[in-house]
Amino acid sequence: MTLSAISWDETGGPDGRGVLRILDQTLLPGRSVHRELRTVDDVVDAIQALAVRGAPALGVAGAMGGVVALDEGEREGWDEARLAAAVDRVRAARPTAVNLAWGVDRVRPLLASGRAAVLAAAREVALEDEAANRELSRLGADWLLARIDRPRLRVLTHCNAGVLATAGWGTALGVVRELRDRDRLEFVYADETRPLLQGARLTAYELAEEGIPHAVQVDGAAASTILRGLVDCAVVGADRIAANGDVANKVGTLGVALACAAAGVPLLVAAPWSTVDLATPDGDAVEVEQRPGEEVTAYAGVRTAPRVSTGFNPAFDVTPARYVTAVATERGVLEPARGLTPVGLAAAGASRPE
Numbered sequence: 001m002t003l004s005a006i007s008w009d010e011t012g013g014p015d016g017r018g019v020l021r022i023l024d025q026t027l028l029p030g031r032s033v034h035r036e037l038r039t040v041d042d043v044v045d046a047i048q049a050l051a052v053r054g055a056p057a058l059g060v061a062g063a064m065g066g067v068v069a070l071d072e073g074e075r076e077g078w079d080e081a082r083l084a085a086a087v088d089r090v091r092a093a094r095p096t097a098v099n100l101a102w103g104v105d106r107v108r109p110l111l112a113s114g115r116a117a118v119l120a121a122a123r124e125v126a127l128e129d130e131a132a133n134r135e136l137s138r139l140g141a142d143w144l145l146a147r148i149d150r151p152r153l154r155v156l157t158h159c160n161a162g163v164l165a166t167a168g169w170g171t172a173l174g175v176v177r178e179l180r181d182r183d184r185l186e187f188v189y190a191d192e193t194r195p196l197l198q199g200a201r202l203t204a205y206e207l208a209e210e211g212i213p214h215a216v217q218v219d220g221a222a223a224s225t226i227l228r229g230l231v232d233c234a235v236v237g238a239d240r241i242a243a244n245g246d247v248a249n250k251v252g253t254l255g256v257a258l259a260c261a262a263a264g265v266p267l268l269v270a271a272p273w274s275t276v277d278l279a280t281p282d283g284d285a286v287e288v289e290q291r292p293g294e295e296v297t298a299y300a301g302v303r304t305a306p307r308v309s310t311g312f313n314p315a316f317d318v319t320p321a322r323y324v325t326a327v328a329t330e331r332g333v334l335e336p337a338r339g340l341t342p343v344g345l346a347a348a349g350a351s352r353p354e
């Protein structure tokens with residue numbers, strides 16, 4: 001599909017200069033509106049409002065945010081310290097998806113080398129992400145098909161880990177697309193997902209655009225869908241995978257994982273190696289983003305809970321490694337529940353790309 005969540009257009013800005021363009025994901029599927037991000041404030045706001053979201057897309061936003069900062073700094077006459085502070089603001093815009101910090105860190109050492117070097121590195125981050133997603137999807141589909149004896153699989157997914165959450169192809173939805181391409185996909189259950197109905201709006205949009213049979217279900221239905229035997233596997237994305245294999249992902253993933261474990265259904269996490277953070281030893285060390293309570297106590301701007309009620313709104317949860325059957329990365333498939341963890345794979349020779 002030709003959707004693109006985020007891209008750099010080097011001549012497309014109003015003044016004929018470069019501009020960071022995103023598809024505003026808060027408006028889909030009703031409206032396809034592209035926004036141009038020309039300042040660091042624009043980038044931080046878009047990230048925090050979930051106009052651009054999903055861990056790998058945040059990695060691209062972090063890297064391309066470095067170019068935005070350089071351009072703004074040149075226009076405004078910033079010194080080195082001001083530029084560094086601006087880049088730090090992009091890095092800290094959301095805390096849980098390690099890809100955001102990783103994307104910024106890919107370009108930060110190049111800031112002194114000039115704009116061309118930073119832009120080239122940022123574009124490389126995007127290209128690498130799509131290639132990684134295609135490879136991990138292939139490996140993830142192989143892994144599932146080697147273990148599930150059905151002609152076509154029924155897949156449950158949570159949140160949106162598709163084209164919209166990445167530089168292209170998707171991770172969890174990349175595996176779904178790979179199964180479809182092999183004619184091994186039967187049906188997808190898409191959890192609706194809070195706070196902004198990323199599953200109901202974005203995953204369903206991607207599936208509908210490609211004619212993939214699916215149903216949207218409330219997150220609370222997932223456990224029973226799994227225990228009733230309606231799915232063969234759950235495939236989800238990740239925001240950060242700790243060294244021991246604990247997985248931080250959209251809140252509600254833990255419930256899916258527990259139901260999968262109870263039902264003996266595999267939980268496959270699909271994520272590029274850029275989501276693996278060997279510096280985070282385990283899930284306890286992951287900062288879970290707390291979002292405004294109003295995202296829970298109101299719907300579409302209209303208050304639904306009583307005025308006195310506060311909202312509790314963690315954006316993510318952490319699934320312990322013992323419930324993670326497999327993690328498909330472009331470097332291979334890990335099996336945390338069996339002790340095959342990221343730190344083990346790294347020790348066996350893989351190292352995080354700088």
Ligand code: MRU
Binds near residue numbers: 054171249
């Ligand atoms: O709050 P969001 O929409 O950014 O959360 C997104 C998720 O939790 C995704 O599952 C994750 O980032 C992986 S995207 C390939």
